[in-house]
Amino acid sequence: MQINLLYQPSQALAQCWLQPGESVLAESGAMVGMTPNVQMQTQSGGMLKGLKRMFGGESFFRNTFLAEGGGGEVLFAPALCGDMAVLDCGARQWNIQNSAYVASTMGVDVHTKAGGMRGFFSGAGLFMLESAGQGQIVIGAYGALEAIQVNGDLVIDTGHIAAWESTLTYSVGKSGSGWIASWLSGEGLVCHFQGQGIVYLQSRNTAEYGGAIGPMLPPRKN
Amino acid sequence: MKQEIVNNPDFAALRVVFDAPGEQVIAESGAMLARDTAIEMKTSLQSGIGAAMKRKLLGGESLFQNTFTATAPGQSLWLAPAAEGSIQCIELQPGMELFLQSGAYLASTPGVELDTKWQGAKGFFAKGLFLLKAKGAGLLWFSSYGAMHAVDIGASYAGYIVDNTHMVAFTQGLSYDVQKVGGLKSLFFSGEGLVCNFRGQGRLWMQTRNPSSLVSFLHPFRRVQSKS
Numbered sequence: 001m002q003i004n005l006l007y008q009p010s011q012a013l014a015q016c017w018l019q020p021g022e023s024v025l026a027e028s029g030a031m032v033g034m035t036p037n038v039q040m041q042t043q044s045g046g047m048l049k050g051l052k053r054m055f056g057g058e059s060f061f062r063n064t065f066l067a068e069g070g071g072g073e074v075l076f077a078p079a080l081c082g083d084m085a086v087l088d089c090g091a092r093q094w095n096i097q098n099s100a101y102v103a104s105t106m107g108v109d110v111h112t113k114a115g116g117m118r119g120f121f122s123g124a125g126l127f128m129l130e131s132a133g134q135g136q137i138v139i140g141a142y143g144a145l146e147a148i149q150v151n152g153d154l155v156i157d158t159g160h161i162a163a164w165e166s167t168l169t170y171s172v173g174k175s176g177s178g179w180i181a182s183w184l185s186g187e188g189l190v191c192h193f194q195g196q197g198i199v200y201l202q203s204r205n206t207a208e209y210g211g212a213i214g215p216m217l218p219p220r221k222n
Numbered sequence: 223m224k225q226e227i228v229n230n231p232d233f234a235a236l237r238v239v240f241d242a243p244g245e246q247v248i249a250e251s252g253a254m255l256a257r258d259t260a261i262e263m264k265t266s267l268q269s270g271i272g273a274a275m276k277r278k279l280l281g282g283e284s285l286f287q288n289t290f291t292a293t294a295p296g297q298s299l300w301l302a303p304a305a306e307g308s309i310q311c312i313e314l315q316p317g318m319e320l321f322l323q324s325g326a327y328l329a330s331t332p333g334v335e336l337d338t339k340w341q342g343a344k345g346f347f348a349k350g351l352f353l354l355k356a357k358g359a360g361l362l363w364f365s366s367y368g369a370m371h372a373v374d375i376g377a378s379y380a381g382y383i384v385d386n387t388h389m390v391a392f393t394q395g396l397s398y399d400v401q402k403v404g405g406l407k408s409l410f411f412s413g414e415g416l417v418c419n420f421r422g423q424g425r426l427w428m429q430t431r432n433p434s435s436l437v438s439f440l441h442p443f444r445r446v447q448s449k450s
Contacts, residue, residue, distance in 0.1 A: 006371065010306075029435065032385055033385065036381040077430045079438070213443065215443075
C-alpha cells in the first residue's frame with residue numbers, strides 16, 4: 001500500500017492506494033471517500049476483542065477495505081482537525097494512544113494492550129494499542145504532530161502523547177514536586193520516558209478541548 | 223473584479239477587489255469580515271420571499287443575503303465562512319450547473335442563480351433534503367469544513383464513493399446513488415453510515431473533516447441536565 005498525506009498539518013487526509021486484492025484496516029468512521037471497486041466489510045474480530053477495543057477508547061468495530069478487480073484508492077481522515085503521520089512497523093514497533101489510530105496495513109497486528117493502572121493514569125485510557133509485524137500504521141492527531149527523538153529522558157503531558165516507540169520505557173507521575181503543586185500547575189500527570197526512541201507529540205489535547213467547550217454547550221438529557 | 227483566496231486550507235478568506243463602480247458580490251449573511259467604507263451593503267431576500275424561504279428551509283442557507291456594491295474602483299471586500307476550512311472559486315458559464323451541499327454556499331456575482339433541488343427520497347436518507355443548484359454565468363464561491371479534495375470523475379477516476387457527510391459539491395455531469403456500504407451490519411456498526419456513489423463525467427469536491435464528527439466528539443463533554 002502506498003500512502004500519500006495531503007493537506008497537512010491541520011486538515012490532513014491520507015490517500016491510500018491499494019494493489020488489486022490488497023486490503024487495509026481502518027477505524028470506523030475514518031473513511032472519507034473511495035473508488036467504487038473497494039469493498040468495505042465491518043468486523044469486530046470477535047466479541048471479546050471488540051469489547052477490549054471499546055475500552056481502549058476506539059470504536060467496537062473496525063472496517064476492512066478491499067480493492068477488487070484492480071487497484072483501488074481509499075481516503076481516511078481523523079475526526080478532529082489535525083495532522084497525520086505514517087509509522088513504519090518492522091524494525092521499529094510502536095505504542096499508540098488509542099484515539100490516534102486511523103488505519104493499518106494487514107501485515108501489522110495492532111492489538112489492545114492492557115495498560116493496567118499505569119495505562120489508566122497515563123490518560124491513555126485503561127488500554128492502549130501496540131503494534132507487531134510488518135507494515136504501516138496511519139495515525140491522526142488533534143493539532144500538529146511533532147516527532148521527538150528521546151535520548152535519555154523526556155517528560156510529556158499525558159494528553160499530548162500520540163505514539164511512541166516501544167524501545168522506550170515510561171512511568172507515569174506527577175509533574176511538580178508535590179501533589180498540590182502538580183495539581184495547581186494544571187499539568188496534572190506526565191509521562192517520564194526513558195531510553196532511546198521517537199515520541200510523537202500532538203500540540204493540542206482533546207480532553208482540554210472538550211473541557212473548555214463542553215460546559216458552554218446546553219446541558220444534555222443523558 | 224479581481225479575487226484572491228488566502229489561507230487555504232485552514233482558515234480561508236476571500237478578498238475581492240472591485241475594478242469599477244457598480245460591480246456587485248452577493249454573500250451569505252454573516253460572511254463579511256471587512257470592506258471599504260464606501261462599499262454599499264444592502265440586505266435582501268434574494269429572488270423574493272418564496273425562493274429565500276425555500277433556500278432557508280430546504281437548502282440550509284440563511285434567509286437573507288447581502289449585496290455589496292462598489293462605488294469606486296479599487297475598493298475591497300473580505301469574506302469568510304463561519305467554520306475553519308477552505309474556499310473554492312468556480313466560474314460558471316451558461317449551461318453549466320453546480321450542486322452544493324446545504325451550507326456550502328459562500329458568495330457569488332449577480333449572474334449566478336441559486337435554487338434548491340429536490341433529491342427525492344434518497345435525499346432524505348442522505349441528510350439534508352435539498353441540494354443547492356447554482357447556474358447562470360459568473361463567479362461562485364463555496365466553502366468546506368476542513369480542506370477540499372477534488373476528484374475528476376470520467377478522467378482520472380471511473381467513479382467515486384464519498385461519505386455523505388464529506389460531500390461538498392459536484393458538477394452537473396455527475397449522477398449519484400445514495401447507498402450503504404457493506405451489509406446491514408456495516409450500516410449500523412461501521413460508523414460510515416451512508417455514502418454517495420458518483421459516476422459520469424465531472425468534478426466532485428469533498429471535505430476532509432465533517433461537523434457531525436466534531437459534534438459527536440463534544441457531546442460527552444456537555445453537562446448533564448439535573449433531573450429536578
